[in-house]
Amino acid sequence: xxxxxxxxxxxxxxxxxxxxxxxxxxxxxxxxxxxxxxxxxxxxxxxxxxxxxxxxxxxxxxxxxxxxxxxxxxxxxxxxxxxxxxxxxxxxxxxxxxxxxxxxxxxxxxxxxxxxxxxxxxxxxxxxxxxxxxxxxxxxxxxxxxxxxxxxxxxxxxxxxxxxxxxxxxxxxxxxxxxxxxxxxxxxxxxxxxxxxxxxxxxxxxxxxxxx
Amino acid sequence: xxxxxxxxxxxxxxxxxxxxxxxxxxxxxxxxxxxxxxxxxxxxxxxxxxxxxxxxxxxxxxxxxxxxxxxxxxxxxxxxxxxxxxxxxxxxxxxxxxxxxxxxxxxxxxxxxxxxxxxxxxxxxxxxxxxxxxxxxxxxxxxxxxxxxxxxxxxxxxxxxxxxxxxxxxxxxxxxxxxxxxxxxxxxxxxxxxxxxxxxxxxxxxxxxxxxxxxxxxxxxxxxxxxxxxxxxxxxxxxxxxxxxxxxxxxxxxxxxxxxxxxxxxxxxxxxxxxxxxxxxxxxxxxxxxxxxxxxxxxxxxxxxxxxxxxxxxxxxxxxxxxxxxxxxxxxxxxxxxxxxxxxxxxxxxxxxxxxxxxxxxxxxxxxxxxxxxxxxxxxxxxxxxxxxxxxxxxxxxxxxxxxxxxxxxxxxxxxxxxxxxxxxxxxxxxxxxxxxxxxxxxxxxxxxxxxxxxxxxxxxxxxxxxx
Numbered sequence: 287x288x289x290x291x292x293x294x295x296x297x298x299x300x301x302x303x304x305x306x307x308x309x310x311x312x313x314x315x316x317x318x319x320x321x322x323x324x325x326x327x328x329x330x331x332x333x334x335x336x337x338x339x340x341x342x343x344x345x346x347x348x349x350x351x352x353x354x355x356x357x358x359x360x361x362x363x364x365x366x367x368x369x370x371x372x373x374x375x376x377x378x379x380x381x382x383x384x385x386x387x388x389x390x391x392x393x394x395x396x397x398x399x400x401x402x403x404x405x406x407x408x409x410x411x412x413x414x415x416x417x418x419x420x421x422x423x424x425x426x427x428x429x430x431x432x433x434x435x436x437x438x439x440x441x442x443x444x445x446x447x448x449x450x451x452x453x454x455x456x457x458x459x460x461x462x463x464x465x466x467x468x469x470x471x472x473x474x475x476x477x478x479x480x481x482x483x484x485x486x487x488x489x490x491x492x493x494x495x496x497x498x
Numbered sequence: 499x500x501x502x503x504x505x506x507x508x509x510x511x512x513x514x515x516x517x518x519x520x521x522x523x524x525x526x527x528x529x530x531x532x533x534x535x536x537x538x539x540x541x542x543x544x545x546x547x548x549x550x551x552x553x554x555x556x557x558x559x560x561x562x563x564x565x566x567x568x569x570x571x572x573x574x575x576x577x578x579x580x581x582x583x584x585x586x587x588x589x590x591x592x593x594x595x596x597x598x599x600x601x602x603x604x605x606x607x608x609x610x611x612x613x614x615x616x617x618x619x620x621x622x623x624x625x626x627x628x629x630x631x632x633x634x635x636x637x638x639x640x641x642x643x644x645x646x647x648x649x650x651x652x653x654x655x656x657x658x659x660x661x662x663x664x665x666x667x668x669x670x671x672x673x674x675x676x677x678x679x680x681x682x683x684x685x686x687x688x689x690x691x692x693x694x695x696x697x698x699x700x701x702x703x704x705x706x707x708x709x710x711x712x713x714x715x716x717x718x719x720x721x722x723x724x725x726x727x728x729x730x731x732x733x734x735x736x737x738x739x740x741x742x743x744x745x746x747x748x749x750x751x752x753x754x755x756x757x758x759x760x761x762x763x764x765x766x767x768x769x770x771x772x773x774x775x776x777x778x779x780x781x782x783x784x785x786x787x788x789x790x791x792x793x794x795x796x797x798x799x800x801x802x803x804x805x806x807x808x809x810x811x812x813x814x815x816x817x818x819x820x821x822x823x824x825x826x827x828x829x830x831x832x833x834x835x836x837x838x839x840x841x842x843x844x845x846x847x848x849x850x851x852x853x854x855x856x857x858x859x860x861x862x863x864x865x866x867x868x869x870x871x872x873x874x875x876x877x878x879x880x881x882x883x884x885x886x887x888x889x890x891x892x893x894x895x896x897x898x899x900x901x902x903x904x905x906x907x908x909x910x911x912x913x914x915x916x917x918x919x920x921x922x923x924x925x926x927x928x929x930x931x932x933x934x935x936x937x938x939x940x941x942x943x944x945x946x947x948x949x950x951x952x953x954x955x956x957x958x959x960x961x962x963x964x965x966x
Contacts, residue, residue: 319536379644408646495749
């Protein structure tokens with residue numbers, strides 16, 4: 287996993303509540319057995335005018351000019367700004383894979399769905415929860431200012447606007463450490479291998495039917 | 499101090515805990531299907547790691563599998579490769595049980611686990627699938643995980659977790675005739691919203707819940723995730739124990755007696771405190787129909803489509819307007835005036851034997867309306883299919899004009915050939931009415947199996963209580 291420390295990135299606004307993971311990456315693309323290559327199909331049904339199929343050359347497909355991420359001013363965006371309950375629905379990790387492949391490294395929202403939120407951290411994407419009033423103010427600034435960028439400072443736990451105004455955010459200490467260092471969770475857990483064995487043996491004696 | 503069921507489940511699985519509350523939680527059962535596992539097996543192999551305990555694994559192919567012409571195999575080469583990759587991975591690492599494509603016991607992972615007794619009370623159950631909450635019906639801590647966590651469980655038999663808050667959903671009273679667990683689930687989501695359960699583990703309790711069969715409890719817990727909660731569960735009672743007795747992986751003899759004694763402790767103690775409590779009266783719940791593109795956009799069958807003009811929050815109003823436009827509906831029209839093109843009875847929410855019985859009771863001696871293009875019944879597993887056939891339900895369905903298919907996830911998410919075409923409207927017993935969920939441009943209305951059968955007969959949404 288790539289480290290996440292500090293980002294100074296262009297912001298794209300997706301002004302909707304309840305953006306679900308089916309919208310982020312539709313089911314036909316889940317047939318892949320790889321982790322990469324989902325970016326061209328991120329938000330496929332909103333982004334293109336035709337129906338997407340795996341294996342297409344997406345550069346040749348007709349784009350929906352009304353979809354915000356297709357607007358020239360948001361090309362190269364690294365920060366996605368959205369509203370409530372982002373990433374709800376299916377647990378598919380293909381959703382953060384698609385966002386990452388598209389170029390997003392941070393998502394700012396009023397709230398996230400639990401499983402999606404968790405999946406982001408496993409892939410070096412920082413999901414940031416901000417109060418509704420702050421999110422609303424960011425939407426107004428982004429829409430009014432072409433080329434609008436935000437600094438996301440993970441060590442300081444702050445989002446810094448171009449006017450210098452800093453908005454603090456919360457992040458679990460453990461998750462923060464993992465992102466800052468690009469650590470692999472599995473390696474960390476295996477440091478406790480003895481404890482896992484010990485727990486398992488006790489459980490095998492107490493509830494043998496679980497180990498049939 | 500009195501404990502909630504969640505406290506008990508959590509505490510019995512903590513392997514190690516950090517000062518900030520982050521804990522390593524032991525995983526008893528790992529369910530695996532073809533869509534969310536290939537990258538995990540690959541990651542494991544690339545890192546040179548071995549699976550920790552393969553006897554925790556129960557696997558099946560369900561999302562991509564076709565529901566007819568099984569003799570032809572899987573025609574879509576991309577789908578076929580994914581299913582074959584699962585075959586190869588399980589062949590290489592092993593499993594407690596594997597039900598591959600065309601196995602007599604193959605089916606939807608959340609149907610085959612419980613019916614084989616592979617889901618037992620007090621377990622932690624995970625799967626790379628959000629509807630793993632289904633298994634909470636057995637007083638399990640059961641939830642969906644991403645592919646990185648599938649790999650993590652394969653490698654370590656544990657997950658890194660933080661304890662959730664607790665939400666008690668108490669439903670007291672008796673459900674009316676024709677009102678089912680699906681209607682409770684939709685009514686709860688309509689009450690709390692699709693983000694209402696975020697950060698919570700839901701315990702469903704109350705006399706109406708105790709009155710549900712295990713099938714009904716699975717339907718209810720299955721939809722906990724649509725209310726934002728990763729998991730939902732129900733305490734153990736006689737219904738739980740009776741269901742498990744004699745299942746292939748249920749304990750036997752002395753082990754059964756010992757297990758039952760432990761399972762009976764799996765309930766919240768008198769006076770246990772919850773972070774939040776929601777109360778519903780069973781008598782108030784009507785058969786539900788969703789009208790929009792989120793499960794919280796739901797009303798009773800007698801209601802009308804809501805009017806965005808009456809919504810004061812501008813973001814919500816815009817969401818309602820967008821949903822109505824996508825769904826091709828006008829504000830204030832009667833739900834019963836909405837005509838349907840297709841019917842789907844199936845999915846991990848509603849494809850168990852009781853669901854099929856409820857739908858068949860409505861379909862019996864009646865015919866699917868001529869205006870309905872396709873009415874599908876897709877049993878949840880090979881076992882459910884054969885049970886239904888033994889009861890003659892397949893004959894009732896086919897006589898009425900429904901198609902009787904092979905088991906799988908099918909048109910719930912349309913990864914196989916079963917799907918809606920753009921603009922088509924479906925009465926569906928599945929769990930998500932998101933844009934494009936059942937096929938690009940498709941319009942989904944979530945209902946119970948009985949209500950789906952009623953819509954099939956009428957050609958539009960109808961109150962199933964008038965048909966019983």
